[in-house]
Amino acid sequence: LQSMEQVRRVMRPTDVPDQGLLCDLLWADPDKDVLGWGENDRGVSFTFGADVVAKFLHKHDMDLICRAHQ
Template identity: 40%
Template sequence: MHGGLSPSLITLDDLRNHPKPIRNPFRGIVNDMLWADPDPAVFEWKTSARGSGFVFGTNVIDDVCARLDVELIIRAHQMCFDGYWVVSGKKLITIFSAPMYCNLYKNAGCVLKVDDELGIQMVAFVPESAKVEQVIEEKNRVWDFSFDNIE
């Protein structure tokens, strides 16, 4: 998903049954999922300061994963200095693929490789800096099979 979760998301059929084509609405489940953001400091749901969507806590992530029977939620939408951000016991990953965002930040970019067995590996694109090779080596091994395997 692009942004995050919605308090209106009860089952995956809530998305499957949404009228297509989907346009950017001003409210509702699709709007929420475009603009929502995780925040470990929030208990459940909070109105987003963005003016649309919600901010949600780690207990919401845990509940949604259990209710929808999914192991991992992958989203984008927020600049991450390391190119990615992992929360809630590796149940939600934010991937940000644009290094040196708008030429204003010295952030890394990242993509997620998924193999045939649904094993995942982060691949980071790190701006030129001291020890860049070491940083790339560490970022590319975050979820290597030898380190961790989501089952």
């Protein structure tokens, strides 16, 4: 995700693909034991560490990300 404009441009409604931005936005999992990005044991998308969250928040001038389906 390079810009929030990419999220705004997602066509809705839509089917979720098996890979790509929309898939990752929905299915990537936080992992407190991961630094950076990792493989997801569920076989879809990735895992990400707190460092990835901090970098994203800083880049997009945000304070918080809420994960709704956790």
